[in-house]
Amino acid sequence: MSAIVSGIGWHLVGAASAASFYAPISKVRKWSWETTWAFAGLFSWILLPWIVTSFLIDDFRSFYSVVDSKAFWGMFLFGAMWGVGNINYGLTMRYLGMSLGIGIAIGVTLVVGTLMPPILRGEFGTMLATPSGQITLVGVLVALVGIAIVTYAGHQKEKRLGTQTQDFNLKKGLCLAVMCGIFSAGFAFGLEAGRPIKAASLALGIDPLYAMLPSYGIIMGGGALVNFAYCLIRLATKPELSIRADLSQPARGLAINALLAATGGIMWYLQFFFYAWGEASIPHELSFANWMLHMSGYVFCGGLVGLLLAEWKGVGSRPVMILCGGMLVIIAAANLVGMGMAAN
Structure with missing residues (x-):
């Protein structure tokens, strides 16, 4: 039971890092x-996954040579799928606003990433029977x-x-949020x-x-390919964007920006670092719950970080009470998952 707790x-620690990563950015x-x-x-996506792996493995060539090419390409392609989800994530925020966008996208990601792996393994029937x-x-x-309650509270805020988005488009936003949720679950796959x-x-x-960490360089490499390609194409084709202009600031400004962006990137990686720790503590037969704990923890910690950073100041007591209620429901969900694991 202590291992489950x-x-x-650890999943909450990772979720807290994920919920906070955009603050420095x-x-x-x-x-x-x-x-x-x-x-x-x-x-x-690049430096930290491979630096951490280098501390765990002395000989990359001999270690990865025993991995079947099907598994290698599966990780890479699912990582690319996750990368597409990242891009759709930003577009979802544009058309639905932060709260609705995050809530719907995370909700779909939670369901797809949690239930699809056991379904594909043919274990869903066994889950229902125990x-x-x-x-x-x-x-x-x-x-x-x-998540729905926290999303509603955020929308009220x-x-x-x-702060409702000027480009609000429910139909387009919902389509993008569902796509984001499905593609973002690629990391779980x-x-x-x-x-x-x-x-x-x-x-x-x-x-x-640490056993899962050597797979991260391959999975995140697929996501990096998609994200870097998107950013570079935008920088090369949009007249209003210029990497040369971005890098023409005084040295002090460049150093501060680089430090802030790097800090955000490190925090983003740490969510999956601690995800691996959480995953290692959960019984294999209930491993499908890992993604649920991570995603729901993401929303819970996002609400908590918002409160700590005074983002809810001036909205009145009702939205804050709704937010706290939703966070308590997520805590109850985590406890239910823990009870289910303990009953195994």
């Missing part, structure tokens, strides 16, 4: 979003209710503060495809807490 705790000045995003991604699986699935449903790397890590004697 620590697993849920939002402080970057006089850089286009594309330059900022690409620079942050250099740390989160008390532990049934309780855990109820936890997933409760988490969706909590935006309306009261007058990539982790599933990366099971052979986890097995190879364990066979090498790597601590189970």
Whole structure:
């Protein structure tokens, strides 16, 4: 039971990092979003995954040579799928606003990323037939209710503060949010495809807490390819964007921007670093719950960070009470998942 509690705790630590990563990025000045995003991604998708792996593995060639090419390309392509979800994420915010966009996208990601792996493995029927699986699935449903409540609270906040997006388009936004949710679940699929790397890590004697990390460089490499291509194409084809102009600032401004973007990128990577720790603590037969814990924790920590940063100041008590209610529902969902695991 203590391992399950620590697993849920590590998922919350990772979710807190994910919910906070954009805070330093939002402080970057006089850089286009594309330059900022690409620079942050250099740390989160390329440098950190391979630096961490280099501490775990001495001989890359011999380690990865035992991985089946099907598993390798599965991880890479699912990573690229996740990268497409990242791009759609930004467009969702444009047409639905932050709260509605995040809530719908995360809700779809939670359902797809949680339920599809066991369905594809043919284990969904077994889940439905066991008390532990049934309780855990109820936890997933409760988490969706909590996300919906937090989303509604955020939408009320935006309306009261007058921050509703000027490009609001419900039909287009909903389509993009669903696409974002489906494609973003590619990371969960990539982790599933990366099971052979986890097995190879364990066979090498790597601590189970770190066994999944050598797969991240491949999964995130697929996402990096899509994101870098998008940013570079935008920078090359949009007259109002120029990487040369972004980098023509005084040295002090460049250093500050680089530090802020790098910090955001590092925090983005840390969500998955601690995800691996949480995943290592959860029983394999209930591994489908890992993605649910991460996604619901993301929304919970996002609400908490918003409160701590005084983003809800001036909205009145009702939206804040709705937010807190939704966060309590998410906590209840996490406890239900824990109960389901303990009943296994």
